[in-house]
Amino acid sequence: METFCDSCRQHLKNLVELIQRASENLWQKIKYFFESMQCCCCLKRNKSAPYRLYKPVLQQHEKEAAQEFLQHIEEASESNVIDTERLEVLQTLAASENPSLQQSAALYYLHISEQLKNEMPEKYLEPYCALLQSNDLEVQRKASLSLVNLLVEGNVNKETVVQIGLLEPILELLGSGDATVQCNSSACVATLATSVSNREAIVAEGGIRSLLGLAKSYDPRVQQNAVGAILNLTRSEKTQLLLCNEGALPVLILHLQSPDSEVQYYSCSALTNIASNPRHHPNMLQIGDGILLKMLLSLMSSSVVKVCCQACYCLRNLSLNDTQADIVAINILPQLHELLKSSSKSVNEAALTLLSTFSENHSNTDAIVSEDILKTLGKLLLIHKTSPGISNYVATIIHKLATSETQQAIIDSQCVVVLLQALSHLRVHDESLLYVTICIAELTRHETIRTRIIQESDVNIAAHLLMLSSQPENIDLSFHAACIISQLGLDEMFSSLLRPHAREIVGYVLHFLKHQEIRFQHLGLLTIQNLRKDAHFAAVFSEKQLMVQLNRVCQQTAETEQLLQAVLFSKEGDQKQMI
Structure with missing residues (x-):
């Protein structure tokens, strides 16, 4: 037999070494591959069961349970989807290592979730733990979907779901590699997070990071449910702080640009x-060099009403501190004015909440008035005069904008005329009437506006104010209507309109003087002082009954003054003694 030369032997040796090195490297890669796959939750085994490569044998009790379960399904009716006698069967099937039996249990729970009209007994929740931790993907999908249905329809108690230990397997499913399982489990978390105690439990179990991860998912269903769950977690102040610490703000701000309007709405909410x-404002505004304000301004133009409204509410909350100047500086008022002209009542109200915040700052008054917003406010009041929300905002904004410099602008905008029209047409039980009356009472403090109100008033307005001032069941309405009468009564023209109602005025003034609240007594005295300049009222106010009550008020005032002096003198003496 011929032998190889030295050169050939060396080549063969090199080949063998090369194959050995390649084999060893390949084995390491295969080993790493399987180790990586085992980390995925879709390959995780039930914690109570060891890893097996063989198909589990169907036990006799499982066979019997399956047969009994099939018979139960055939006999079950829509009105009898819950049968406590079959609970043991479901528990057996759910705990089985056989995926077919687990799928049967999961499928029946899905049937229950679609048919059940009442609350499901708590014991029926116990098999869910095994089903949610199943190694079978179909079982996970069906079990998580049925649990979502039950939670959304209110067939199970949210706190109970967490208390019996189902939160942990639900959160584990958030890390599934399957989009359907992620979608269902995140929907479960979103629904559970509507409960205050559950929010704390979700945070304690580390649910925030998993949800933030799913919020970046490419699957729109998963992303939507994850952001919805984050929204519900923000409903508690404690969880807000934890979300910010975990990096939720950049994720939420980024999703304001999402093509999905639901994701936009959830993120904005x-x-x-x-x-x-306000403690979170600096962090919110630092991200992306203040890009949040620009994005919110953009969302105000959204064709989706709820997104547009939510952008206004977010800006309103951000306007509660020094940020307001920055918001006004991004030319927001023209955009806000357009929203006030919208045909949507919801959009109008959202825009008014933001404008109301701006109107509280006198440095914004000139900018708001110059934008010609006052005329639009008047139109809104006429269109939505029976809406308490809009009437309150409009009336409040108008009287906040009333200054010595803006009186003429308010007159030119016809707001005074609109307010008087609303006063005449609203009914006593309309909540809007109170806001309109308060606004007019505030405006009468400004001389130029008061003169305009008097010019627009007639006998009907005077009679209507008298009627409103005598409303014992609505003392605030009565008080502010009487304020208007007292202020307008300074003018001879208006006091002449009141003369036919002198007895009625004496009646409510007498009632005010007997009232226990100082503000009513003070208003009664002020009304007498303002109206007695008219000779007719001077004679009426001299009647005995009114004079008797005035003497009583005078006596009470004198006694109060004596007591006050005694207290102050005693306090001064104590201070000197201490020195």
Whole structure:
């Protein structure tokens, strides 16, 4: 037999070494591959069961349970989907290592979730633990979907679901590699997070990071449910702080640009909740060099009403501190004015909440007035005069904008005329009437506006104010209507309109003087002082009954003054003694 030369032997040796090195490297790669796959939750085994490569044998009790279960399904009716006698069967099937039996149990729970009209007994929740931790993907999908249905329809108690230990397997499913399982489990978390105690439990179990991860998912269903869950977590101040610490703000701000309007709405709502606490404002505005304000301004132009409204509410919350100047500086008023002209009542109200915040700052008054917003406010009041929300905002904004410099602008805008029209047409039980009356009472403090109100008033307005001032069941309405009469009564023209109602005025003034609240007594005295300049009222106010009550008020005032002096003198003496 011929032998190889030295050169050939060396080549063969090199080949063998090369194959050995390649084999060893390949084995390491295969080993790493399987180790990586085992980390995925879709390959995780039930914690109570060891890893097996063989198919589990169907036990006799499982066979019997399966047969009994099939018979139960055939006999079950829509009105009898819950049968406590079959609970043991479901528990057996759910705990089985056989995926077919687990799928049967999961499928029946899905049937229950679609048919059940009442609350499901707590014991029926116990098999869910095994089903949610199943190694079978179909079992996970069906079990998580049925649990979502039950939670959304209110067939199970949210706190109970967490208390019996189902939160942990639900959160584990958030890390599934399957989009359907992620979608269902995140929907479960979103629904559970509507409960205050559950929110704390979700945070304690580390649910925030998993949800933030799913919020970046490419699957729109998963992303939507994850952001919805984050929104519900922001409803508690404690969880808001933890979300911010875990990096939720950049994720939520980024999703304001999402093509999905639901994701936009959830993200904007979550930011609105977080912005309700001013301590978070600096962090919110630092991200992306203040890009949040620009994005919110853009969302105000959204064709989706709820997104547009939510952008206004978020800006309103951000306007509660020094940020307001920055918001006004981004030319927001023209955009806000357009929203006030919208045909949507919801959009009008959202825009008014933001404008109301701006109107509280006198440095914004000139900018608001110059934008010609006052005329639009008057139109809104006429269109929505029976809406308490809009009437309150409009009336409040108008009287906040009333200054010595803006009186003429308010007159030119016809707001005075509109307010008097609303006063005449609203009914006593309309909540809007109170806001309109308060606004007119405030405006009468400004001389130029008061003169305009008098010019627009007639006998009907005077009679209507007298009727409103005598409403014992609505003392605030009565008080502010009487304020208007007292202020307008300074003018001879208006006092002449009141003369036919002198007896009625004496009646409510007498009632005010007997009232226990100082503000009513003070208003009664002020009304007498303002109207007695008219000779007719001077004679009426001299009647005995009114004079008797005035003497009583005088005596009470004198006694109060004596007591006050005694207290102050005693206090001064104590201070000297201490020195």
